[in-house]
Amino acid sequence: MVTRSELKAAPSLKPERSKEFEAGLDLGFFKDRADASITWYDKKSSDVILPEPLPVSTGYFAQGSNAASIQNRGWEVSLNMRPLVRADYGWDVGLQWARNRNKVLSLGAGEQFIVIGDFNNQIAMVGQPIGVYLGSGFLRCGVSNGTTNVVAVAGGGTDSLGAVCQGHPRGALYVDPNGFPLQDPDPRLVQDPNYDWTGSVRSSFRYRKIQVSGLLDIRHGGQIWNGTKGALWSYGTHQDTQQRAVCTARTETGCTGNTKIFGQGGWYDGPVVGPGAGVPASIGEYWYRDVVGCPFLGIDEPCIENAGFVKLREISLTYTLDAPWVQRSLGFSSIDLRVSGRNLHSWTSYTGYDPETNLGGAISGGLGAGGVDYFNNPQTRSFAFSVTLNH
Amino acid sequence: MRRNTDVALVSLGLLLGTTGCDAFLTGNKLSENPNLPTAAAIQPLFVGVQAGQFTFQEATAAMMTCEWVQACGAANGRFVQQAGQYVFGETSNIAANFGDWLQVYGGGGLVDIRRVKALARAAGDSTWVGIAKVWEALTIGTASDLWGDIPYSQVDTNTTNPPLDDRFAILGSLQTSLSEAITELASGLGAGPGNVDLIFNPGGDQSVATLRAKWTRVAYTLKARFYMHTAESLGVPAYTAAIAAALNGIGDPTGQGDLRSFHTKVTAERNMWSQFQVSSGFGTDLEAGKALADYMNARNDPRRAAYFCLNALGGYGGDDFNVVVNPDSISNFACLPPRFAADARIPYVSWAENELILAEAYAATGDTASARVHLNNELATVPLPAVASGLSAAALRDTVMMEKYVALFQNIETIDDYRRTCVPAITPVSNGQGFTHVPGRLYYPQAERNTNTNIPDPSVQLATHGFRNKGDVHACQGSDALP
Structure with a gap:
């Protein structure tokens, strides 16, 4: 049996090329008690090879192509300080901050976007950072198509969403007569996994033969798709579902109890419009299974969370053995005994296990398709004892 | 002399080796992948x-x-x-x-x-x-x-x-x-x-004349089907054209003239419905539908055993998307009933469809006698009792479409029938x-x-x-x- 390959041959691929302009400044202060560096870079990669989509009706779905040009532009700043430098003790602090702005500058002429995600519909789209997620959201004013979306209005009948939204702020949530929001049938960008900025704080204190050091990692901004929560909502095993309405049918009106009003009381707070504004909705199996179960055709928007965090990446305690017997008996100039712990604590608003995790791992994340949580393992917390022999 | 001989042998070796490498790097075994042919017979x-x-x-x-x-x-x-x-x-x-x-x-x-x-x-x-x-x-x-x-x-x-x-x-x-x-x-x-015609000649025992005849009849039944797809809009002319085509359509009630899939029990060649039950991990999510099961139960339809597994109560029943149903009454397909067997052949274009197109089209154009003949032809092969005369054209058409709903189980055509006739009257x-x-x-x-x-x-x-x-x-x- 033979069928024609649906991946079209790429007869003329060229190598990818990058041009980078970088400028920096290194400074030293107070007799080397402090130093700082600032770097600005602007890198443009052209002829980036991606699987360029083709109209499936041609019999092919994609062709390898020099399809994209991508810009990465950003700042890297570091400041290292050594406030105390004595023979018996010392203290140093290092601060780092970096910001990268990534943008797809161009794609081939034939497509709106190229899918790069290995699980979700994360894409490269002109004018957007690479890896944004083209997913599903609720009907919202100024965001959803105001002309083609026809919705129920107060007093019966229907009208365009645009008419219903007149005089209401952009982003206001449309709520139907039963008090529930509706899915926007058009996909839209619902997630940007790229961080606004990253930073770290490193410090160490030394007193005679003992040294204590620590590292805080900071990621600010960026979004993560919490598919684990969406799946557990759908299964009814997430803690959120412990309080739920009693449902005799999986419909908007098939449940009673556990009422919430969209837009207020901590329940999807924000402006709402439509005939159901202020109408209590019973949140139960219908809501969790059929509306917000994002991995199973539910709406993605409720599963998008802030991926920012501060993580106590490492604390270590080191004792240095450098007594004469070490040299005499063992032949080493000194021995460092070190106890350390990694990933000890996270400060984050993320409701999953770990905002740093990614289903496709670091490789996928490095290619832009980060911010996917679907039953992946969190970063491991580890404790280590090490002996370093210095000769 | 000995040194000169060594130099000559090494030089010869290098020359031969280089020539050999050159041929190796340019041969078609390097540039052509036998597992990725560029042309197919x-x-x-x-x-x-x-x-x-x-x-x-x-x-x-x-x-x-x-x-x-x-x-x-x-x-x-x-x-x-x-x-x-x-x-x-x-x-x-x-x-x-x-x-x-x-x-x-x-x-x-x-x-x-x-x-x-x-x-x-x-x-x-x-x-x-x-x-x-x-x-x-x-x-x-x-x-x-x-x-x-x-x-x-x-x-x-x-x-x-x-x-x-x-x-x-x-x-x-x-x-x-x-x-x-x-x-x-x-x-x-x-x-x-020849024998790569998996529909009518997988055994390679059919003559080319037989194959031509069978495919010709399938073509006529498909023509009738497509005329019916315009009938809600075009009315009588579409029904009339469908009748004319179907009268030349599949005429073999044994199923041997049906355009049916061909599957074997080999893992990669199994029926897709069967594969979904056995290999997808989602098989038990699919159940019998209440609308179909209830109608078949009401007629004591003998096809139930081919379509459904017995439910926990020892009978047949279906689930309803709108109403909570006793789980014990619901049949699923996990037992792989004959229509879900690995080598089950699903009819895509069939004699039953052809007869029921004729029945529907005759009923729609007022010829209830002819409609009843073709409906009863089809019912007789199930077997189910014939429909007596005296039904109105609308009632007869409703009966025809319900029988077609049953007969075309697993066939995408059922959604077209529903759109055209609104039968069955599901919520x-x-x-x-x-x-x-x-x-x-x-x-x-x-x-x-x-x-x-x-x-x-x-x-x-x-x-x-x-x-x-x-x-x-x-x-x-x-x-x-x-x-």
Whole structure:
């Protein structure tokens, strides 16, 4: 049996090329008690090879192509300080901050976007950072198509969403007569996994033969798709579902109890419009299974969370053995005994296990398709004892 | 002297080695991958076409339409059940995703069907050309049933932005193509596919004349089917044309003249319904639909054992998307009843369909006597008692469509029958998607919309003609009478 390959041959691929302009400044202060560096870079990669989509009706779905040009532009700043430098003790602090702005500058002429995600519909789209997620959201004013979306209005009948939204702020949530929001049938960008900025704080204190050091990692901004929560909502095993309405049918009106009003009381707070504004909705199996179960055709928007965090990446305690017997008996100039712990604590608003995790791992994340949580393992917390022999 | 000899031998060795390496680096074993041929003979290509279309006709689109007409039910809240509750979109992993679309156009689909036609034409094999045209008609006709206006007339591998053809233009084109197929098959030229015809000749024991005759009858039944797809809009002329075609359609009540899939118990060749039960991990999510099971129970229909597993109460029953049903009363398919067996052959175009097209069309045009004859012909093979005379044309038509609903279980055509006649009188599933009727079509897949500017946004698709295909004049709602 033979069928024609649906991946079209790429007869003329060229190598990818990058041009980078970088400028920096290194400074030293107070007799080397402090130093700082600032770097600005602007890198443009052209002829980036991606699987360029083709109209499936041609019999092919994609062709390898020099399809994209991508810009990465950003700042890297570091400041290292050594406030105390004595023979018996010392203290140093290092601060780092970096910001990268990534943008797809161009794609081939034939497509709106190229899918790069290995699980979700994360894409490269002109004018957007690479890896944004083209997913599903609720009907919202100024965001959803105001002309083609026809919705129920107060007093019966229907009208365009645009008419219903007149005089209401952009982003206001449309709520139907039963008090529930509706899915926007058009996909839209619902997630940007790229961080606004990253930073770290490193410090160490030394007193005679003992040294204590620590590292805080900071990621600010960026979004993560919490598919684990969406799946557990759908299964009814997430803690959120412990309080739920009693449902005799999986419909908007098939449940009673556990009422919430969209837009207020901590329940999807924000402006709402439509005939159901202020109408209590019973949140139960219908809501969790059929509306917000994002991995199973539910709406993605409720599963998008802030991926920012501060993580106590490492604390270590080191004792240095450098007594004469070490040299005499063992032949080493000194021995460092070190106890350390990694990933000890996270400060984050993320409701999953770990905002740093990614289903496709670091490789996928490095290619832009980060911010996917679907039953992946969190970063491991580890404790280590090490002996370093210095000769 | 010895040193000179050594130098000469080394030099010779280097020369030979270099020559050998050069040949190794330029030989065709380096540049040609035997596992990735760039050209295919018509025989393996035609097998690929048939396998590809078995997949299209039996995979997610068929399962979803089975749920939409409530011949199938679903449980467990995962994508199978959600599909039945109209939770689907342009990127869904059921029905509207590009996998089904790719089965229509990609490898094993239209691109390969056209290649088969070209190869057969070049070989002067009109028999094979005719058979390939019938396959193309079935594939494109089914795709248009699901998506309405689709790229067809200007589709080729180099067209970057193929326009959508009007559904009625497609159906008209398929009528022409099927007429051409009948002419090709009547020419008596060519040996045809022989034993790579998996539909009628997998054993290689049929004569080419027999194959031509069977494919000709399938072509006529398909013509009748496509006329019926215009009947809600065009009325009597469509019914009349359908009758004329069906009178030449499949005439063998044994099933040997049906266009049925061909499967074996080999893992990769199993029936798709069976594979879904055994290998997908979602098999038990699919259940019998209450609407179908109740109707068959009421008639003590002998086909129940072939369609369903016994429920926990020792009988047959189905699930209802709208009403909570006692789980013990629900039949599923986990026991692999005959229609779900690994080697089950699913009829795509059948004698039963042909007889029931005749029955419906005669009833719709007022000839209740002829309608009853063809209905009873079909019922007799089940076997079920004949329908007595005296029914009104509308009541007779309703009975015909209910029998067709049962007979075409697992066939995508059931959704067309429902759209046209609103039979069975099912209640659309309560849903949070804003659908007040059974959805009239599928969304175009996002993969096509991304690269084809002729594909409208999903919200525009929803807002156009009530999300129904051209010719689907009347949106069915619950207990609607026949239009």
